[in-house]
Amino acid sequence: MDKRTKITSILRQIAEKPIDPAPDESLFESGLLDSFSIQDLMNALETEFGISIPDNDRRPMKFDSIERIEAYLKSRS
Amino acid sequence: MAYLRALGCYLPSRVVDNAEIASLVGVDPAWLLRATGIAQRRFASPEESVATLGALAAKDCLDTAAISGAEVGLILVSSGSSERRFPGPATEIAAALVPAGIAAGTPAIDLPLASAGSLFGLSLAASLCRDYRNVLVIGTEVMSRAVRLDPTGRDTAILFGDGAGACLVSAETGFARVVDSVIHSDGEFASALRLDLDGPLHMDGRTIILQAAPKIPRAILEVLDRNSAKAGEIGTFVMHQANLNLIARVAQSLGVPVSRFFCNVERYGNTSSASLLIAAAEWWRESGQRMEAPIVLAAFGAGLNWGALLAAPYTG
Known part of the structure; x- marks a missing residue:
């Protein structure tokens, strides 16, 4: 499974519905993620990709779209 | 050695339910309850201020402690919603407590920290x-005047309420011994939660959750680890009452049932720095003013500031 597919799978689990956001679609403005599900996203990314996201990186804009999540994961690889 | 000697609180009499708030800000009351766990909050009357609320909570605490106000050597007052830039409410509260025996001239210090202020006050008081022998810590807030009660203030107006709490920290005796505390600050996210001089309250909820969710359990584990204690050994956790979702997530991170967390956010909403002491006061009274297992107090708020305090039963 490639990285984008994994991210989409995580987002579907958190949203608890079969969402299919465009890569550049805002996950917050579209209502796909709320204030609390973003913390679930952090936990899932840490588990799935074997990383620890430091507090200073925990900024909503870094995780506001699939493309931004991909960019963040790339910066950590 | 420092002890928690008594707790007290004061809540304004006006109850504001979700139907009233929802009609002002344009949301569904059922959604409001579902999203926040808050069913109602209290609003101060026009005649009340952070100082009058704080003085009433302090009086309640001193009455419960059954000591003369003259024995109080220092007053620490946390408030993020003070009506003016300076002086803060501390000296007004001290003056209002003179009839309760507080000596004229007793030093009174403001801690304008908002939500973590009472926890910081307790930690400072323990030292x-x-x-000063007996330090009176007060958290008092009139948050209803810091938010916009219209659709433009929807994200914050639904959360906050007014109230005050107080705790007497003593070098002499108490129902609990303060074992240890940790406090931390991080100005990197200072703009995410703030009340500018011309208001209203600004809160970037996503950033705050992303910072609070890991920092609170980490602080709790820090104070526990430092004292070779485990989360499972704690009888009750009393946390800043921000909302039920955050409290549940902290419980989950610590691996303890959420039932171990005392909650009254459904009745009072988020009363910022007052919430920790109001919750602690209600927990203490519901427990018959007795403790059988260690407790942890924890808070997080603007600054960012956060921390945790561990206290163990003390029977003298």
Whole structure:
């Protein structure tokens, strides 16, 4: 499974519905993620990709779209 | 050695339910309850201020402690919603407590920290009581005047309420011994939660959750680890009452049932720095003013500031 597919799978689990956001679609403005599900996203990314996201990186804009999540994961690889 | 000697609180009499708030800000009351766990909050009357609320909570605490106000050597007052830039409410509260025996001239210090202020006050008091013997810590807020009660203030207006809490920290005796505390600050996210001089309250909820969710359990584990204690050994956790979701997530991170967390956010909403002491006061009274297992107090708020305090039962 490639990285984008994994991210989409995580987002579907958190949203608890079969969402299919465009890569550049805002996950917050579209209502796909709320204030609390973003913390679930952090936990899932840490588990799935074997990383620890430091507090200073925990900024909503870094995780506001699939493309931004991909960019963040790339910066950590 | 420092002890928690007594707790007290004061809540304004006006109950504001979700139907009233929802109609002002344009949301569904059922959604409001579901999203926040808050069913109602209290609003101060026009005649009340952070100082009058704080003085009533302090009086309640002193009455419960059954000591003369003259024995209080220092007053620490946390408030993020003070009506003016300076002086803060501390000296007004001290003056209002003179009839309760507080000596004129007793030093009174403001801690304008908002939500973590009471926890910081308790931590400071635990050290300062060596010099001042009995330190009265007060958290008092009129948050209803810091938010916009219209659709433009929807994200914050639904959360906050007014109230005050107080705790007497003593070098002499108490129902609990303060074992240890940790406090931390991080200005990197200072703009995410703030009340500018011309208001209203600004809160970037996503950033705050992303910071609070890991920092609170980490602080709790820090104070526990430092004292070779485990989360499972704690009888009750009393946390800043921000909302039920955050409290549940902290419980989950610590691996303890959420039932171990005392909650009253459904009745009072988020009363910022007052919430920790109001919750602690209600927990203490519901427990018959007795403790059988260690407790942890924890808070997080603007600054960012956060921390945790561990206290163990003390029977003298």
